[in-house]
Amino acid sequence: MYQLETEAFFDSAHFLADYFGRCENLHGHRWRIVCRIGAEALQETGSEAGMVCDFGRFKHAVRTLADSLDHTFLVQEGTLSPETITALKAEGFALTMLPFRTTAENLAAYIFRRLHEEGFTPTQVEVDETPNNRAIYQPENGKG
């Protein structure tokens, strides 16, 4: 299999509800995402001949995804009261509401799905929340 890999960064805050440790408190990370797409065969015709896909198109998609999360507060739906959400928005804070616990594992799977929805064939997404700690999502069937 041929694979392309690119990385991007974003800064955002989060907390883990119902977690009994430091991560239950609001804190931030410089998240690093490393995305891979793959193909068994290269494109045979057109401007992407000899490629898995145009690297520029892939990089742009990954950066756009990272930018959509950058400098926002990643909030798992249902973990803050409506009053708190209203107050944060009234202060002008940017919230990204997500239907899952905002762990590195879930973010990796989320980014994988988003790339798939955009027509790419992701094979693996890595999310680092610190230089030493990372989660890797690599579904067995490659479909996510």
Ligand SMILES: [Zn+2]
């Ligand atoms: Zn964290």
